[in-house]
Amino acid sequence: MCYTRGHAFDYDGWARLGNAGWSYQDVLPYFKRAEHHERGADAFHGTGGPLNVANLRSPNVLTKAFVTAGTQVGIPRNDDFNGAEQEGVGLFQVTQKNGRRCSTASGYLGMAKHRGNLTILTGAQARRVLFDGDAAVGVEYQRGGTVHVVHAAMEVILSAGAIQSPQLLMLSGIGDRVPLQAHGIPVVAHLPGVGKNLQDHLDVIVVNSCTQPVSIGITPGNVLRWPWELMKYFCGRRGLFTSNAVEGGGFVKSRPSEPVPDLQFHFSPMKLSRHGMDMGDLFGDGYSLHVCCLRPKSVGEIRLASPHPMEAPQIVANYLTHPDDMETMLRGVRLARDILAAPAFDRYRGRELMPTVLCERDDKIRQFIRERAETIYHPVGTCKMGQDAMAVVDSELRVHGARRLRVVDASIMPTLVGGNTNAPTVMIAEKASDLVRWAAHERRH
Ligand SMILES: Cc1cc2nc3c(=O)[nH]c(=O)nc-3n(C[C@H](O)[C@H](O)[C@H](O)COP(=O)(O)OP(=O)(O)OC[C@H]3O[C@@H](n4cnc5c(N)ncnc54)[C@H](O)[C@@H]3O)c2cc1C
Structure with missing residues (x-):
């Protein structure tokens, strides 16, 4: 429930790495849009957003x-x-409403779950993204022992977190071709940075x-x-x-x-x-x-332990x-x-x-x-945003080398922010919602 955003220095660093639109001034409006700060709105805080932020x-x-x-x-x-x-x-300011935790599930899904254009399947595990050539066209998932397929009319968005988004990409054939081939997974795109750059607090x-x-x-x-x-x-x-x-x-x-x-x-x-x-x-x-x-220089990676989607990946933290x-x-x-x-x-x-x-x-x-020493559960960076050879997504969070596929979660952070990672992840999602909307708008016109 600690609500912290990291430092302006972190986001300016992302922009300096070539990620246009991610400087502190660029992302501040999304932090503000996400929150309802009980202290009221000011230059740094917003009101009216789904995530309730309060004093203890x-x-x-x-x-x-x-x-x-x-x-x-x-x-x-x-x-x-x-x-x-x-x-x-x-x-600390806390993500609480009325003395209780205000999670993204209660803040965002709570108000959206009755919409006709949203289906939530719980107890379902995504197994892989389905491709037609290099275009993502759907997702295979498992629920109650049965495998199902869901087709994507526009695009597929992975938000499985810094441990499992790279796992899903690798299971789907996006990653370093050598280990993929060793696991017998057909390669859709050779993207050696998938799973690399793991940073944690x-x-x-x-x-x-x-x-x-x-x-x-x-x-x-x-x-x-x-x-x-x-x-x-x-x-x-x-x-x-x-x-x-x-x-x-x-x-x-x-x-x-x-x-x-x-x-x-x-x-x-x-x-x-x-x-x-x-x-x-x-x-x-x-x-x-x-x-x-706050900004560890030790870097780890997520590796595929097995080609079976229900098996956990290897976490090599290198703390x-x-x-x-x-x-x-x-x-x-x-x-x-x-x-x-x-x-x-x-x-x-x-x-x-x-x-x-x-x-x-x-x-x-x-x-x-x-x-x-132990983790405080802030793994990020394993599908990092950038333009270099080890980048996984571009500054619009689209996976390099694939079409109609984005990653939207903590894994896209190029560097770990100096603070707790929940609010920054919510900010990323708020910004991604605009990116998806604008892309849909462009496609229509
Ligand atoms: C115990 C704990 C305490 C924390 N406390 C704080 C705090 O006080 N303040 C703060 O800012 N941050 C805190 N964090 C960190 C914060 O929760 C994370 O940074 C944030 O949740 C990351 O969001 P995410 O969307 O990237 O990943 P997640 O929140 O992990 O979401 C990924 C989701 O994908 C699902 N998933 C994964 N694989 C699959 C699959 N194959 N198929 C279907 N679904 C899948 C997972 O079940 C999960 O629901 C804490 C984390 C932990 C674990």
């Missing part, structure tokens, strides 16, 4: 302490990471225990408060259960020479590791500060293979510890649980990062 309703006292602590170590306060300046610490968490019963961890005291919190939630959509768990954050430069923030913090008023999958960590009062390297990423994370962990050591946390601070006091030397912190 009931931020935890620990999150407020985090914001103060950030300012105490010299980071400016920022009340709008999506406004004139991204740098600073503050509370790696994240490591500094965790402290808390001496006061104020976090949202599972403790006897907190559990006793839950009936009251549930009543607040159901009666007024307020309180603990409106939390998005990562309530506060920050965008900072890990060293003064960085042109724009290269680190993002996510603060959570609970103990977290492995995104809550280590259930034991959820017990007890604590708080966590995530450190994320931390570029040494600069480790050094950025190292500076980030040091800064995170400084923030958590600031006076604002004095009344809450227990002991450091991760990485622990034993981890002071740089080599030890590097080891901690290697052992504990």
Whole structure:
């Protein structure tokens, strides 16, 4: 539910790579068109769009302490990471409406699903795009064990995300010809960049225990408060259960020479590791500060593991293979510890649980990062937009070497943006809707 857009620098970079129409000034209207910002419209925000963006309703006292602590170590306060300046610490804006998540499913499909020109098939898996020569003419999909075909009157649009859009392209014969032929897939277009250029946000968490019963961890005291919190939630959509768990954050430069923030913090008023999958960590009062390297230089790829559409592709993430990423994370962990050591946390601070006091030397912190870092689920770039030999789509998101086929999702980002990736993906879709409409208009006239 964190609503962040990345930095203007990112989109200007896309334009500099030769993608006309994707500079920050070009894409800002689509960010604005997508949102209904409860703070109202201004130069950076829109109202009336399907995606409801709101302030957090009931931020935890620990999150407020985090914001103060950030300012105490010299980071400016920022009340709008999506406004004139991204740098600073503050509370995240959230994609929520009335205290509940406003996803693209509820924001967009909710209002469109009754239209006569839209059919939604759930539980259906696309197996491959069908071609007549190099023109996409339909999609083969599987539902309940039966294979079906749907024909496209105008064009086919893949939006299966950064892991599966490249898989679908490869299953359909679009990709590097050598592995395609090795899997026995007839080649429609030799496009070696399909699946390459995988970029993702790696994240490591500094965790402290808390001496006061104020976090949202599972403790006897907190559990006793839950009936009251549930009543607040159901009666007024307020309180603990409106939390998005990562309530506060920050965008900072890990060293003064960085042109724009290269680190993002996510603060959570609970103990977290492995995104809550280590259930034991959820017990007890604590708080966590995530450190994320915003523009990793390590690049991975998606490979076809099998020609069978129901089998998962291989994800080769290659995290931390570029040494600069480790050094950025190292500076980030040091800064995170400084923030958590600031006076604002004095009344809450227990002991450091991760990485622990034993981890002071740089080599030890590097080891901690290697052992504990994890994805924050922002894979992008595997069908990148561009004009070079490794580009997969052009600046109108049309697949190179094929006709009547587009990709519209996070996979088209040429570079990973400096922020969470949901709002940028929605922006891409908003822009694509214009591109499709204009193409249809041209065809008619
Ligand atoms: C746990 C988690 C938390 C996140 N939190 C945030 C956050 O707070 N803020 C933020 O900005 N971003 C967040 N993100 C990232 C954000 O969700 C993604 O960047 C965004 O959803 C990417 O959109 P997409 O359309 O590219 O891919 P997806 O949202 O993954 O959509 C792809 C869709 O295609 C479907 N699909 C795939 N293959 C096939 C097939 N063969 N046939 C049929 N359907 C198929 C999938 O089921 C999926 O529904 C989070 C991600 C995760 C996983």
